[in-house]
Amino acid sequence: MSEKQKLFIGIDLGGTNIGAGVVTPEGGILSRDKIKTKAEGGSDTVIERIAKIMDRVCDQAGVTHDEVQAVGIGAPGAIDVKKGSVIVAPNLRWNNFPLADSLSKHTHWPVTVDNDVNVGTWGEFCVGGGRHTEDMLGIFIGTGIGGGLAIHNKLYYGHHMTAGEIGHTLVKADGSLGRRTLENLASRTAIADILRKLIAANHPSVITELTEGNLSKIKSRVIAEAFAQGDQLTTLVLQDAAKYVGIAIANTVTMLSLPHVVVGGGLTEALGKPWIKMVNEQYKKYVFPHGHDCKVVASELGDDAGIIGAGLLACERLSQKSE
Amino acid sequence: MSEKQKLFIGIDLGGTNIGAGVVTPEGGILSRDKIKTKAEGGSDTVIERIAKIMDRVCDQAGVTHDEVQAVGIGAPGAIDVKKGSVIVAPNLRWNNFPLADSLSKHTHWPVTVDNDVNVGTWGEFCVGGGRHTEDMLGIFIGTGIGGGLAIHNKLYYGHHMTAGEIGHTLVKADGSLGRRTLENLASRTAIADILRKLIAANHPSVITELTEGNLSKIKSRVIAEAFAQGDQLTTLVLQDAAKYVGIAIANTVTMLSLPHVVVGGGLTEALGKPWIKMVNEQYKKYVFPHGHDCKVVASELGDDAGIIGAGLLACERLSQKSE
Numbered sequence: 001m002s003e004k005q006k007l008f009i010g011i012d013l014g015g016t017n018i019g020a021g022v023v024t025p026e027g028g029i030l031s032r033d034k035i036k037t038k039a040e041g042g043s044d045t046v047i048e049r050i051a052k053i054m055d056r057v058c059d060q061a062g063v064t065h066d067e068v069q070a071v072g073i074g075a076p077g078a079i080d081v082k083k084g085s086v087i088v089a090p091n092l093r094w095n096n097f098p099l100a101d102s103l104s105k106h107t108h109w110p111v112t113v114d115n116d117v118n119v120g121t122w123g124e125f126c127v128g129g130g131r132h133t134e135d136m137l138g139i140f141i142g143t144g145i146g147g148g149l150a151i152h153n154k155l156y157y158g159h160h161m162t163a164g165e166i167g168h169t170l171v172k173a174d175g176s177l178g179r180r181t182l183e184n185l186a187s188r189t190a191i192a193d194i195l196r197k198l199i200a201a202n203h204p205s206v207i208t209e210l211t212e213g214n215l216s217k218i219k220s221r222v223i224a225e226a227f228a229q230g231d232q233l234t235t236l237v238l239q240d241a242a243k244y245v246g247i248a249i250a251n252t253v254t255m256l257s258l259p260h261v262v263v264g265g266g267l268t269e270a271l272g273k274p275w276i277k278m279v280n281e282q283y284k285k286y287v288f289p290h291g292h293d294c295k296v297v298a299s300e301l302g303d304d305a306g307i308i309g310a311g312l313l314a315c316e317r318l319s320q321k322s323e
Numbered sequence: 324m325s326e327k328q329k330l331f332i333g334i335d336l337g338g339t340n341i342g343a344g345v346v347t348p349e350g351g352i353l354s355r356d357k358i359k360t361k362a363e364g365g366s367d368t369v370i371e372r373i374a375k376i377m378d379r380v381c382d383q384a385g386v387t388h389d390e391v392q393a394v395g396i397g398a399p400g401a402i403d404v405k406k407g408s409v410i411v412a413p414n415l416r417w418n419n420f421p422l423a424d425s426l427s428k429h430t431h432w433p434v435t436v437d438n439d440v441n442v443g444t445w446g447e448f449c450v451g452g453g454r455h456t457e458d459m460l461g462i463f464i465g466t467g468i469g470g471g472l473a474i475h476n477k478l479y480y481g482h483h484m485t486a487g488e489i490g491h492t493l494v495k496a497d498g499s500l501g502r503r504t505l506e507n508l509a510s511r512t513a514i515a516d517i518l519r520k521l522i523a524a525n526h527p528s529v530i531t532e533l534t535e536g537n538l539s540k541i542k543s544r545v546i547a548e549a550f551a552q553g554d555q556l557t558t559l560v561l562q563d564a565a566k567y568v569g570i571a572i573a574n575t576v577t578m579l580s581l582p583h584v585v586v587g588g589g590l591t592e593a594l595g596k597p598w599i600k601m602v603n604e605q606y607k608k609y610v611f612p613h614g615h616d617c618k619v620v621a622s623e624l625g626d627d628a629g630i631i632g633a634g635l636l637a638c639e640r641l642s643q644k645s646e
Contacts, residue, residue, distance in 0.1 A: 135482055149578075151474075158580020159458050160616075168611035169574040173495045173567065180609075244496065251492040252578055255472075257481020286503075288491035293483075 007063055009054050009109070010311030011073040012116065012303075015039055015091025018046075019303070020053040022061040022068070023311025027127030031061035032307060039092045043102065046092065051106040070110045072314030074119030074306045075099065081161060084113040110321075112314045116306060117164065118155050120299075121148025122316075123309025124262045128300040133260035137252050138299075139166055140265035141245065142220070145183040151256075155313075171247045182248045186241035188267040192218035194237050205233040224270035238271070239278060246282025249296060254288040264299025273298065330386055332377050332432070333634030334396040335439065335626075338362055338414025341369075342626070343376040345384040345391070346634025350450030354384035355630060362415045366425065369415065374429040393433045395637030397442030397629045398422065404484060407436040433644075435637045439629060440487065441478050443622075444471025445639075446632025447585045451623040456583035460575050461622075462489055463588035464568065465543070468506040474579070478636075494570045505571045509564035511590040515541035517560050528556040547593035561594070562601060569605025572619060577611040587622025596621065 007030070012019035014037060021032035035053045038045050050073075058065065077089025084100025086092070100111040114122075121138030130136040130150065138148045145167030149156040156163050167183035184190055196215045199205050207226045211217045226234040249261055261283075263276060276298045283296050301308055330353070335342035337360060344355035358376045361368050373396075381388065400412025407423025409415070423434040437445075444461030453459040453473065461471045468490030472479040479486050490506035507513055519538045522528050530549050534540045549557040572584055584606075586599060599621045606619050624631055 147578075156579075159582040160580045162611065163578065163580040165577050165580075165611050168577050170570050170609050171493070171496055173570055247493050247496055251574060254488050254491050255470075255486065255575055255578065256479075257483045257486040257488075259482035286493050288485065288488050 005063070005067045006069050007061075007067050008311040008314045009057065009068055009071045010307040010309065010314070011050060011054070011071065012119070012306030012310060013037070013046075013050070013073055013075045013092070014116070015076060018050055018053050019307050020050075020057045021304070021307040021311065022057050022063050023308055023315075025312075025315050027123070027308050027312055029304060029308060030063065031057045032304070033057050033060060037092070043092075043094060043097055047099075047102050047106065050103060054107070068109055070112065070314040070318045071103070071107065072112045072114070072119070072310035072312070072317075073099065073103075074114055074116040074310045074313075076116045078162070079113055079115045081114055081157065084111055086113070110314070110318060112310075112317045114155070114310075114313055115146075115148075117146035118148045118157075119309040119313060120146075120264065120301075120305040121150060121164070121262075121309070122155055122313050123301050123305040123307075124264065124299050125150040126312045127308060128305060129262035129264075129297045130260050133295075135256070135258050136260045136262060137164075137166070137249065137256075137258055138262045138264065139245070139249065140299075141186065141263070141268050142188055142266035144189065145187045145245075145265070147252075149256075166248050166252060169248055169251065171244045171251075182244055185244045188220050188223070191223060191237055191241055191267070194240075195223070195234065198233060198237070203233050206231040207234065220267045220270040223267065224272070227271055227274070238275065242275070242278040243282045245279050246284075247286050249279070249283045250286035250288075253283075253294045259294055261294060261296040262299050263296060264302075264305060268299065269302055328386070328390045329392050330384075330390050331634040331637045332380065332391055332394045333630040333632065333637070334373060334377070334394065335442070335629030335633060336360070336369075336373070336396055336398045336415070337439070338399060341372060341376055342630050343373075343380045344627070344630040344634065345380050345386050346631055346638075348635075348638050350446070350631050350635055352627060352631060353386065354380045355627070356380050356383060360415070366415075366417060366420055370425050370429065373426060377430065391432055393435065393637040393641045394426070394430065395435045395437070395442070395633035395635070395640075396422065396426075397437055397439040397633045397636075399439045401485070402436055402438045402441075404437055404480065407434055409436070433637070433641060435633075435640045437478070437633075437636055438469075438471075440469035441471045441480075442632040442636055443469075443587065443624075443628040444473060444487070444585075444632070445478055445636050446624050446628040446630075447587065447622050448473040449635045450631060451628060452585035452587075452620045453583050456618075458579070458581050459583045459585060460487075460489070460572065460579075460581055461585045461587065462568070462572065463622075464509065464586065464591050465511055465589035467512065468510045468568075468588070470575075472579075489571050489575060492571055492574065494567045494574075505567055508567045511543050511546070514546060514560055514564055514590070517563075518546070518557065521556060521560070526556050529554040530557065543590045543593040546590065547595070550594055550597070561598065565598070565601035566605045568602050569607075570609050572602070572606045573609035573611075576606075576617045582617050584617060584619040585622050586619060587625075587628060591622065592625055
């Protein structure tokens, strides 16, 4: 490290934890750490904790402050990307909070803010499951279902800056009102809910054992364990979810003639390759023929997607400014 | 016309007729005419007839050949836009036919070829129902259902050049295999088929009268007449179709965060404003909240969309080349 490096800090700002890392322009991570968000302490507390974790990951990487060029933050909620502010983020209890401006009081680095799903999509697009394509859908299945689009090598935002909301597309016209969107049919929350109701209606499942009868605890890990053990009920419910995920991916690929889709998120990470295979099988049933050679692959960066994506987005924005 | 004008010829190449017109760079039409395609005569015949109608519309507009800068053609089928060739067009009986090259033997004008739906979308985008927006979905409901996307003031093609195929998106997961796509649920063909079956099953409808009992003749005009008369069966079937069109539009607007949608096509033209109102009501039920201020409006160019769009696309391509 004799020569001065050009580095970036990526921040994955969640409702519970703040993840951070020093990221190289090539998408490598030199250090990573996390700290509790303490959103209940208010925005000043959160900002101080972001500043603290930034210092810490710099120290851990042995990086001086003038080697860092910029900071990128992925935040959960609706973001005004141009202003670097959070329009609304329920997990953080924020409404119209000027995140970039507030943080710039603690640092001289330029701060880029984007939605956490866009940031994850950008990470996977640059150095993860989508690194060999120019156009990509990222779909992240966890507590909810989020999506992001990279088109012509850029994040695509759309007119109202809300593009990519695949979780809010409809995949079942005839469901009852509350269960029509993809998120309401195939997120971890929806799957846990469906399992809970079926088990309560006396359908046998190993999940009863795994949760010691406490069905309010059906987390991704439990669903994955039941699935790995070949639990019939869990497999059937996941097959149904895979169908809806497959339809939503197929519709997007058909509309945008996409060559590549990356599937990630907490539930996907927990379920692993057999889940990606199920989604692929369903997707192929529903896609318009010309889209058949579109690749639907697993995310590769896991929990690091947010940190790396945020760091690389800060890098991208900085290079745009200097052009 | 003392000064030399810069004009374009727009061709709307269909399986039955070839429409053509002399188009100004502002999207005005100086002349229009049509001629039978005679696809059964083979590609040489069709090319000769295109050349003939081009001469005719020039004569009718009093335009000399050197005032025409370029020709644009919208053709029904899969198009290789870069080569200007038709990959496959069942209505024309063409497979891998070099349309632009073949036509250039008859004229020195540069020839631009695109899919008829893209061309119609471009016409509506430039000077029709979408002339005040930068991003737009065009959806055309007739014998089939086609769609086109204009994004950031350009036609969006996607990786396999097949973007916009909204008719092939799924809007009803639980339908039987053959009826799952939008086109299979809400095209004029599908609507006529549903009406035919319901009438055959003794549901009363004024359509029996309007077709003099010949139910193989349920054209857009007949559906529109029954709808205008308040026929209950027709209204119910159209409401169902409007729901699926609304869902498909909502999904696209949600994914792409679009500000504007233009609805056109033969069935839409025949049904008029009440149909657009029905589609709007359904669309609003299903769109992700942020998309609510997206406008869903009727096409304004009618049959001229193809001719104007083709002319303006030729104009656009020529200006790109000279940049």
